[in-house]
Amino acid sequence: MKLSIETRNPSSGLKSDTKSEKFQTANLARCTYTLLMVLVFYNFQLPWIVVIGSVHLTFSIVWFLLIQFDILIEKNLWWSGYVPATFDLIWLTVLAYGTGNITSFFILGYLGSIALSSMSIDRNYGIYNAFLATVLFSTMGFFVYYDILPLINIMMTPVKPTLLSIFISSTLLGGSAFLVNQIVSKLFYSLTDVNEKLLAIAMTDPLTGISNRRSFFSNLEIEMARQHRSHSPYPIAFLLFDLDLFKTINDTYGHEIGDLVLVEFASVLKTSLRKQDFPSRWGGEEFLVLLPNTEIEGAIIVAEKIRTTFHSLTIPVKGIQIRCSTSVGISILKDQHTNPESVINLADEYLYEAKRNGRNQVYSEKNVTI
CATH class of the missing domain: 3.30.70.270 (Reverse transcriptase/Diguanylate cyclase domain)
Known part of the structure; x- marks a missing residue:
């Protein structure tokens, strides 16, 4: 009996590839969406929002490259999910300020990007997202309420928020960020579990239970x-x-x-x-x-x-x-x-x-x- 050893490993890169694909999907969504929003605000001549969006876009591109070369994944940095989630939520707060708080469809669309970006190595960022989103939106609302920031709305006629509306909108946004994160995380866990079971079946002899x-x-x-x-x-x-x-x-x-x-x-x-x-x-x-x-x-x-x-x-x-x-x-x-x-x-x-x-x-x- 002669054999030929293949120089490939069917399993060694599976988890790493899964992580890379997941991270890069999230980062590509972040880069694309941020670019579109920067162009929208530039068209409405709101330069300070454009500047913040450009900073976020730069960060997103850098993050994309870091993930592309596995610098963050291989080192398993604990903050590899918190940092992009924080940047996303700050940018989301600016978006809400310029487009009408959570009534804007921009907000609902970007929640998906938050959920993807927060699915880092252990995907436990739902509570963090909810807390930070609530704090940022309520802070922005208070700034507008106390005339620290001017009223800006590119979607509808500007209406000064009440304290009740600030509380409700911030709570709803925080809850939405948490729920979306949990749903997507559970879905990803399920898919990962299925992939691992299929891999185990492919690498195990079904009769004896040892490796094939x-x-x-x-x-x-x-x-x-x-x-x-x-x-x-x-x-x-x-x-x-x-x-x-x-x-x-x-x-x-x-x-x-x-x-x-x-x-x-x-x-x-x-x-x-x-x-x-x-x-x-x-x-x-x-x-x-x-x-x-x-x-x-x-x-x-x-x-x-x-x-x-x-x-x-x-x-x-x-x-x-x-x-x-x-x-x-x-x-x-x-x-x-x-x-x-x-x-x-x-x-x-x-x-x-x-x-x-x-x-x-x-x-x-x-x-x-x-």
């Missing part, structure tokens, strides 16, 4: 990258198991019993390995195990433990007890520049020798040199 070949490739790439970064490169052991006479078991007792044997062997793997080890179903009755930072001596000990544990099991079949065994081939990846394909193929060759020499045994370079 596709998942093994992904973890092998991660482990090799970790090995390359290490100041003291460590060996990686590969243990290739094949259940002895498995076709005979299927032909004699049926595929249901064969499946039970596979499940039992996978259970032995799970209970015999360290947390950092990685077992996978390689295909059919073959299983491949990756042991990071393991020399040949240690790999042989692990393989013998798994072999003897599995062989000691008794499986009840139609009133009788059957025993099964497994053969093992071991190879070690020592050099960072060695192609792992050749190392795994070597484990396959050792596995063939174990079977040829009587099965139910471990075979490695130690057998060759003795």
Whole structure:
């Protein structure tokens, strides 16, 4: 059996890509909407609002670039959601002041942008949005009420607000910001949960519950990258198991019993390995195990433990007890520049020798040199 290792990782970039797409969608919406609003206020000759909008547009573009190059996401900054939410709400307050408070359709449209921009790494900015929106809008309302700011309205005839209208509009806006944020956040959580479940299905063998070949490739790439970064490169052991006479078991007792044997062997793997080890179903009755930072001596000990544990099991079949065994081939990846394909193929060759020499045994370079 020869194999070809694909140089791609089906899962390594999934969450990162999801975050990047989410952030960039929000930032693109922010940039586009702010540009349109700046043009609108420029047309109505309100220069101070245009200046504030231009500052917000500049910030939005800078934020867009920071997310584009993963500077904020990878560092997981706690303020990566609060800062854009704050800028958005300040700009929203200025929009409301110039367009008629929350009666303007501009406000309702921009609430969607707030919800998207506040969906940062943990998406817990709904309460913050509600509080800040209420404070900013009530403050702006009081400025107008006490004639600190002049009445400006490009949508309708300016009407001086009352204290009651300031309270109601600010409360409604804060509540709207919170509700929109919660709705969009729950939707995003649901989509993320579905994606993670689909990924788990794609990377797991449905019968045994351990990882499949596709998942093994992904973890092998991660482990090799970790090995390359290490100041003291460590060996990686590969243990290739094949259940002895498995076709005979299927032909004699049926595929249901064969499946039970596979499940039992996978259970032995799970209970015999360290947390950092990685077992996978390689295909059919073959299983491949990756042991990071393991020399040949240690790999042989692990393989013998798994072999003897599995062989000691008794499986009840139609009133009788059957025993099964497994053969093992071991190879070690020592050099960072060695192609792992050749190392795994070597484990396959050792596995063939174990079977040829009587099965139910471990075979490695130690057998060759003795």
